[in-house]
Amino acid sequence: MWQTASLWYVGWGWINRKCKKMIFKESETLELKKSTSELKEAIISTVSILNKHQKGTLYFGIKNNGEIVGQDVSENTLRKISRVISDNVEPKIYPKISEIILDQRQCIKVEFSGYEAPYFAYGRAYIRVADENKKLTVAELERFFSKKRHIYWDTQFSGESLSEINTAKLKEYIKKGADAKRINFPFTNIKTALKKLKLYKEEKPLKAVEVLFCDNNLLELQAAIFAGKDKTTFLDIKEYHGTVFDILAQAETYISKNIHWRVEFQNFKRVEIPEIPIDAIREALVNSLCHRDYFKPEANKISIFRNRVEIWNPGNFPEGMTPEDYIKGEEESVLRNPLIARILYYSRDIEKWGSGLKRMYDECNSKGVEVNFKNLKSGFKVIFQRDTSLPLKTTQRTTQRTTQRILDLIKENPSLTRTKLAELLNISQDGVKYQIDKLKKEGFIRRKGGKTYGHWEIIEPK
Numbered sequence: 001m002w003q004t005a006s007l008w009y010v011g012w013g014w015i016n017r018k019c020k021k022m023i024f025k026e027s028e029t030l031e032l033k034k035s036t037s038e039l040k041e042a043i044i045s046t047v048s049i050l051n052k053h054q055k056g057t058l059y060f061g062i063k064n065n066g067e068i069v070g071q072d073v074s075e076n077t078l079r080k081i082s083r084v085i086s087d088n089v090e091p092k093i094y095p096k097i098s099e100i101i102l103d104q105r106q107c108i109k110v111e112f113s114g115y116e117a118p119y120f121a122y123g124r125a126y127i128r129v130a131d132e133n134k135k136l137t138v139a140e141l142e143r144f145f146s147k148k149r150h151i152y153w154d155t156q157f158s159g160e161s162l163s164e165i166n167t168a169k170l171k172e173y174i175k176k177g178a179d180a181k182r183i184n185f186p187f188t189n190i191k192t193a194l195k196k197l198k199l200y201k202e203e204k205p206l207k208a209v210e211v212l213f214c215d216n217n218l219l220e221l222q223a224a225i226f227a228g229k230d231k232t233t234f235l236d237i238k239e240y241h242g243t244v245f246d247i248l249a250q251a252e253t254y255i256s257k258n259i260h261w262r263v264e265f266q267n268f269k270r271v272e273i274p275e276i277p278i279d280a281i282r283e284a285l286v287n288s289l290c291h292r293d294y295f296k297p298e299a300n301k302i303s304i305f306r307n308r309v310e311i312w313n314p315g316n317f318p319e320g321m322t323p324e325d326y327i328k329g330e331e332e333s334v335l336r337n338p339l340i341a342r343i344l345y346y347s348r349d350i351e352k353w354g355s356g357l358k359r360m361y362d363e364c365n366s367k368g369v370e371v372n373f374k375n376l377k378s379g380f381k382v383i384f385q386r387d388t389s390l391p392l393k394t395t396q397r398t399t400q401r402t403t404q405r406i407l408d409l410i411k412e413n414p415s416l417t418r419t420k421l422a423e424l425l426n427i428s429q430d431g432v433k434y435q436i437d438k439l440k441k442e443g444f445i446r447r448k449g450g451k452t453y454g455h456w457e458i459i460e461p462k
Contacts, residue, residue, distance in 0.1 A: 031056065036081065046095075051126065052127050071108055096110070118136065154294065157207070170190060224302070275369070283356050309386065
């Protein structure tokens with residue numbers, strides 16, 4: 001806390017020492033609005049701050065002279081702010097919007113950040129100058145875009161210290177790279193290893209280190225199984241966190257367990273063959289983690305449907321190029337995260353830069369599996385088509401285990417709600433509803449009484 005003769009600074013405002021009252025003052029990173037009637041102006045200020053400082057704070061319920069007047073707050077109010085920001089700011093941002101009490105009055109605090117400048121509000125770009133918003137000229141925009149083309153997320157300095165790095169995982173990686181004959185030095189200590197891997201600069205680790213060797217980082221994978229060909233009904237949903245290598249292993253295991261496998265005998269040996277080549281799946285997963293846009297906060301996603309498996313990441317395909325350019329093998333790789341790509345190459349998780357899509361396509365083509373690539377506004381998606389004529393072997397086993405677990409839980413406690421069942425089973429409420437409806441339809445259970453005070457009954461076979 002900073003202290004002056006008459007004021008204390010506490011990080012989000014000044015407190016007058018005599019009256020202990022908050023005093024706010026607009027700055028290049030702080031914007032004050034009397035109410036949400038000034039929402040459009042507030043969004044312009046948000047964009048201006050992002051283009052200058054990459055993060056800032058906005059308050060509703062405070063006049064621009066710092067006087068706290070309060071703001072009526074409801075759930076709809078917060079939702080409206082979120083919706084208007086989402087609809088009118090490009091590229092998209094995901095602010096934290098919350099109700100706070102200041103001087104015994106309701107106010108709204110909006111904390112925002114973004115690293116994809118230039119940002120636009122209502123189709124125009126602005127920049128913060130003192131406490132005012134100035135329109136960016138064409139020349140200034142050109143400089144922004146020129147600078148943006150040469151910024152890589154993974155080469156920026158990290159805020160993490162060396163103590164946040166998982167030493168065991170770094171050691172394991174160096175051994176893996178040595179076994180692949182692409183790393184020619186042993187592990188001695190963290191700093192030396194990072195320097196040799198070119199992940200340490202000016203006595204600071206680079207951001208690539210966060211997702212490669214730090215357990216606590218922004219990387220997240222959402223994986224789900226759906227009952228049909230759309231997202232109407234969940235059968236299962238999981239979230240995974242960890243390093244790139246952790247996520248890669250977890251994602252591969254999740255898909256492998258939830259697709260079809262058939263058995264063949266080759267040279268008198270039993271061989272299990274997946275409906276989608278595992279090498280192609282792994283290639284898609286590596287690409288989704290290597291080439292995703294780490295400036296964006298969205299999670300990578302795996303969606304397993306009755307007729308397909310989708311692997312999505314928040315990273316658009318290189319501008320002016322198509323997946324077919326790489327399938328033909330005629331284009332050089334355009335790396336979004338060059339350091340991460342190099343580290344994955346050293347460990348042989350990537351075999352050759354720019355060849356992933358071709359290997360994926362060739363592997364699927366040789367096995368008679370259709371694979372499609374889609375460059376969406378929101379990111380990039382790989383789609384493996386499934387043979388819907390096959391029985392749902394693995395998915396059925398997963399569903400049967402869940403069904404039996406529901407029956408066991410109901411026997412133990414007939415008053416369990418769907419919400420509680422979802423919590424105990426670690427699946428979505430949609431997934432529980434699907435299972436409950438199936439059990440009722442097949443005559444295994446019935447409901448006695450209402451939703452609030454009712455209970456489940458197991459129907460014993462006659």
